[in-house]
Amino acid sequence: MNIHTSAEAAAVAAECPVNSHNEWDPLEEIIVGRLEGSTIPSDHPVVTCNIPGMAARAQSLAAGFRFPKFMIEPAQEELDNFIKVLESLGVTVTRPEPFNHKAKFSTPYWSSRGFCNSCPRDSMLVFGDEILETPMAWPCRYFETHSYRPILKDYFKRGARWTSAPKPQLTDELFDPDFTLPEKGEPLRYILTEFEPVFDAADFFRCGRDIFVTRSNVTNAMGIDWLRRHLGDGYRIHEIKSRCPNPMHIDTTILPLGPGRLLINPEYIDPDELPDILKKWDVLVAPEPDPINDRILKITSMCGKWLSMNILMVDEKRVIVDPHHTNMMRQMEQWGYEPIPAPFLHYAAFGGAFHCATLDVRRRGTLESYF
Ligand code: ABU
Numbered sequence: 001m002n003i004h005t006s007a008e009a010a011a012v013a014a015e016c017p018v019n020s021h022n023e024w025d026p027l028e029e030i031i032v033g034r035l036e037g038s039t040i041p042s043d044h045p046v047v048t049c050n051i052p053g054m055a056a057r058a059q060s061l062a063a064g065f066r067f068p069k070f071m072i073e074p075a076q077e078e079l080d081n082f083i084k085v086l087e088s089l090g091v092t093v094t095r096p097e098p099f100n101h102k103a104k105f106s107t108p109y110w111s112s113r114g115f116c117n118s119c120p121r122d123s124m125l126v127f128g129d130e131i132l133e134t135p136m137a138w139p140c141r142y143f144e145t146h147s148y149r150p151i152l153k154d155y156f157k158r159g160a161r162w163t164s165a166p167k168p169q170l171t172d173e174l175f176d177p178d179f180t181l182p183e184k185g186e187p188l189r190y191i192l193t194e195f196e197p198v199f200d201a202a203d204f205f206r207c208g209r210d211i212f213v214t215r216s217n218v219t220n221a222m223g224i225d226w227l228r229r230h231l232g233d234g235y236r237i238h239e240i241k242s243r244c245p246n247p248m249h250i251d252t253t254i255l256p257l258g259p260g261r262l263l264i265n266p267e268y269i270d271p272d273e274l275p276d277i278l279k280k281w282d283v284l285v286a287p288e289p290d291p292i293n294d295r296i297l298k299i300t301s302m303c304g305k306w307l308s309m310n311i312l313m314v315d316e317k318r319v320i321v322d323p324h325h326t327n328m329m330r331q332m333e334q335w336g337y338e339p340i341p342a343p344f345l346h347y348a349a350f351g352g353a354f355h356c357a358t359l360d361v362r363r364r365g366t367l368e369s370y371f
Contacts, residue, residue, distance in 0.1 A: 009366040016129040018160035018361050021208050024258045025365030026315040029092040031120045032083055033357045035076050036098040038067040038116035042140040049191050050217055050248040054299045064113045071300055075346035082342045089314055099147035109171045112139040117147050118350035120359040125201040128367055133164040137198040137218040168196050182245050192220040199223030202249035207256050208368040211237045216247035238275040244268040251355040252306040258316040259370045265306050277371050287327035301348040310353035320354045
């Protein structure tokens with residue numbers, strides 16, 4: 001169907017189960033990740049270069065084993081509560097199938113075990129009525145979207161467009177064998193070569209017709225180009241420079257809170273270096289994260305301290321925040337938001353917080369240009 005008027009666009013949006021154009025329209029349906037079957041990711045350089053020191057050492061010793069109960073149980077409790085919070089806000093919560101991620105699989109070039117489904121944000125992107133499976137660079141995530149396939153097939157039957165980027169080969173040519181993390185003051189570099197397009201969905205955020213991305217150790221220039229050509233003339237993709245020495249995923253670096261408002265990580269983002277198109281937006285500087293002193297949480301976290309920024313907008317006013325991060329809660333209130341607390345610190349061992357753990361498939365709204 002060719003859409004000519006905003007009434008037609010609204011009618012299409014009302015019918016399709018997948019309809020989401022930005023990070024802040026009123027949330028109606030969301031996919032929330034799962035922890036059952038979670039397996040410690042494989043000991044591959046593209047994995048270890050992105051995991052903080054202590055967790056990386058533990059991970060390389062335990063790669064391929066199931067995550068232990070003492071890590072799963074508290075995170076599961078937090079996840080169950082987070083789902084209840086979303087449901088109490090009237091949001092439909094959809095879940096992937098439980099999956100045995102410990103099962104070994106092979107391609108003609110390599111074999112691996114899986115990882116988990118904690119973070120649907122990483123493997124799928126939503127553009128309006130389209131849901132796209134992204135070509136991920138971690139071998140252990142090669143089949144991660146399969147546990148979402150029942151949901152994807154259901155959305156497809158109900159009218160959504162369902163696509164998948166070319167499945168990458170992930171052979172040695174994709175990874176720089178001499179890669180080391182850049183030291184302070186050194187120019188940024190990435191472990192990925194330009195052998196083939198790869199990108200994680202979580203390296204992008206959406207503001208209607210304008211999409212923003214950071215290059216990272218899981219997203220190369222060819223991946224960004226692939227998506228640019230796939231989306232065509234109706235969208236513009238802008239690259240944001242991050243100073244993070246081991247970038248992986250944009251959602252602890254910069255996030256839009258609504259039209260005209262950006263939350264930035266002051267360590268990784270220099271506001272003067274933002275794309276010109278964002279220069280008219282208000283830049284809200286994230287407060288220093290509250291330190292996490294619990295030894296186990298510190299050792300097991302796969303994430304950096306700025307996970308305090310990994311929040312989820314329910315709409316333009318309400319935002320889900322971890323109550324441990326009192327600086328962020330208070331700052332949000334001062335900026336005029338209504339923070340909704342949900343404890344989630346144990347989920348960091350599985351790769352993220354609220355933004356990572358979800359994929360907003362339906363938000364009430366239509367495709368707009370905000371610039
Ligand atoms: N999406 C995962 C966040 C990664 C990090 O900043 O540690």
